[in-house]
Amino acid sequence: MTEFEIVHKDLMGRIGKFRTPHGNVETPTIMPVMNPNLMSIGAEEMKRYGAEMLITNAYIIYRKVNLREEAVKKGIHSFLECEMPIMTDSGSYQLYEYKDVEVSNKEILEFQQRIGSDVCVPLDIPTAPYVKRERAKDDLEETVSRMREARSIIQNKMLAGVVQGSTFLELREESAKRVAEIGFDVYAIGGVVPLLESYKFDELVDIIMASKKNLPLNAPVHLFGAGHPMLFPLAVALGCDLFDSAAYAIYAKGKRYITSDGTRKVEDLRYLPCSCPVCSSHSVEEVKESEDLLASHNLCVTFEEMRVVKQSIVEGSLWELCERRCRAYPALLNALNHATKYAGVIEKYDASTKKHPFFYLGETSAHRPEVLRYSYRLNRFKLSGNVLITATVGSKGKEVESGNYDYVFFVKPPFGPYPAELSESYPVGQSEIPAEIDNGAKTAALQNVLKLLELNNGKAKFVFAYDDSWEGHPLIAEIGKHAVVRLMKGGDD
Numbered sequence: 001m002t003e004f005e006i007v008h009k010d011l012m013g014r015i016g017k018f019r020t021p022h023g024n025v026e027t028p029t030i031m032p033v034m035n036p037n038l039m040s041i042g043a044e045e046m047k048r049y050g051a052e053m054l055i056t057n058a059y060i061i062y063r064k065v066n067l068r069e070e071a072v073k074k075g076i077h078s079f080l081e082c083e084m085p086i087m088t089d090s091g092s093y094q095l096y097e098y099k100d101v102e103v104s105n106k107e108i109l110e111f112q113q114r115i116g117s118d119v120c121v122p123l124d125i126p127t128a129p130y131v132k133r134e135r136a137k138d139d140l141e142e143t144v145s146r147m148r149e150a151r152s153i154i155q156n157k158m159l160a161g162v163v164q165g166s167t168f169l170e171l172r173e174e175s176a177k178r179v180a181e182i183g184f185d186v187y188a189i190g191g192v193v194p195l196l197e198s199y200k201f202d203e204l205v206d207i208i209m210a211s212k213k214n215l216p217l218n219a220p221v222h223l224f225g226a227g228h229p230m231l232f233p234l235a236v237a238l239g240c241d242l243f244d245s246a247a248y249a250i251y252a253k254g255k256r257y258i259t260s261d262g263t264r265k266v267e268d269l270r271y272l273p274c275s276c277p278v279c280s281s282h283s284v285e286e287v288k289e290s291e292d293l294l295a296s297h298n299l300c301v302t303f304e305e306m307r308v309v310k311q312s313i314v315e316g317s318l319w320e321l322c323e324r325r326c327r328a329y330p331a332l333l334n335a336l337n338h339a340t341k342y343a344g345v346i347e348k349y350d351a352s353t354k355k356h357p358f359f360y361l362g363e364t365s366a367h368r369p370e371v372l373r374y375s376y377r378l379n380r381f382k383l384s385g386n387v388l389i390t391a392t393v394g395s396k397g398k399e400v401e402s403g404n405y406d407y408v409f410f411v412k413p414p415f416g417p418y419p420a421e422l423s424e425s426y427p428v429g430q431s432e433i434p435a436e437i438d439n440g441a442k443t444a445a446l447q448n449v450l451k452l453l454e455l456n457n458g459k460a461k462f463v464f465a466y467d468d469s470w471e472g473h474p475l476i477a478e479i480g481k482h483a484v485v486r487l488m489k490g491g492d493d
């Protein structure tokens with residue numbers, strides 16, 4: 001029986017049912033990080049925010065004798081006073097941050113097993129971004145060998161396989177392939193926290209894609225350390241299912257107020273732009289003064305955003321959500337732009353028809369998987385005789401349209417040429433575009449016009465009619481090499 005069942009999909013994002021010994025978890029979801037030394041919000045209380053699974057650091061428990069003994073005696077669930085599924089981290093982050101982990105891979109795994117963790121994590125070696133390739137490769141070899149060892153130690157528990165490789169995409173690919181070969185219940189993309197902290201979201205996109213392309217589809221993928229909600233839409237769209245959040249507490253400690261489109265210093269707030277139970281029942285002054293209230297708000301908005309993401313998957317509007325959210329920060333917009341370079345990969349996973357209309361929301365929409373798919377399918381039109389392609393609005397171009405043609409195509413940005421039969425179907429017929437279209441939409445449409453001409457070169461005679469809204473676009477001259485082009489001036493008819 002597979003432990004991960006996909007229930008809904010959009011782009012590479014999915015809503016899944018993940019079966020654990022402590023019950024099913026619906027993904028994508030956030031696992032709040034439970035630090036046994038500082039728990040302002042208890043594990044059981046996390047349910048009220050929407051948590052379905054928790055994560056705690058086995059190493060932090062292990063290194064303190066009293067905590068270690070208590071956890072062994074009670075088991076991790078009673079230790080945290082919670083029956084939710086619990087994933088345990090191994091101390092890799094401490095290894096990375098403080099370089100002084102006094103525990104072996106074997107010891108920490110056996111400990112995780114002994115305390116009854118639902119998902120154990122091996123002690124992998126996180127490699128920082130931008131190190132020398134040799135270093136990244138050596139670390140990777142060590143990580144892979146620890147993954148193999150982990151697989152032989154952990155028998156009755158679920159186990160996560162961690163992908164490393166620093167910022168070297170071929171190493172990330174290799175790492176993903178090798179952990180996939182070993183076979184794990186969960187896959188985790190590690191070593192990305194420094195990229196998150198420096199807003200290198202475009203590189204994060206590359207790393208996620210290099211990993212995802214090589215990981216099996218029937219297991220959840222955890223993006224380690226990505227707890228800020230502003231990243232959820234894009235990361236989920238690229239196929240990440242599990243997130244952990246220590247951010248809600250760390251940000252609260254730093255007096256920062258999380259929103260779905262960024263973070264604000266709480267001291268700068270004059271209003272609370274949120275209606276969560278904290279913000280609707282406390283004054284801005286009260287929130288400023290209480291770290292607990294701030295942590296509680298941060299957690300509320302974190303789970304709220306994940307629900308928004310999930311609803312978008314169900315209705316097929318996850319791209320639109322990415323478009324809206326990624327406009328909050330230039331670095332996020334850059335990442336979304338960057339993600340469009342992978343439209344060909346995303347297209348393979350994406351549903352070919354959706355309930356939600358295709359909304360054109362700016363140039364990034366011109367590179368959506370749907371537009372690329374439409375371009376791939378232009379070869380289905382086998383044309384002969386006289387063909388009119390008309391990119392004119394309303395009555396303009398009537399004369400041309402009344403001519404004697406075997407085929408007539410209309411042009412809708414960003415898709416390009418389509419016959420009347422497709423005017424009702426997804427995506428062309430189910431798309432909404434602004435009246436004033438940008439150059440990105442025009443370019444995508446004209447590239448597809450060109451493609452249709454080239455596909456039928458020598459088989460059909462083309463007339464391309466366009467109105468002045470297209471005038472001056474450089475691709476018109478290119479089209480003129482394969483078709484008779486006619487500019488239909490407004491008011492001519």
Ligand SMILES: [Zn+2]
Pocket residue numbers: 274275276277278279280297298300301
């Ligand atoms: Zn709030």
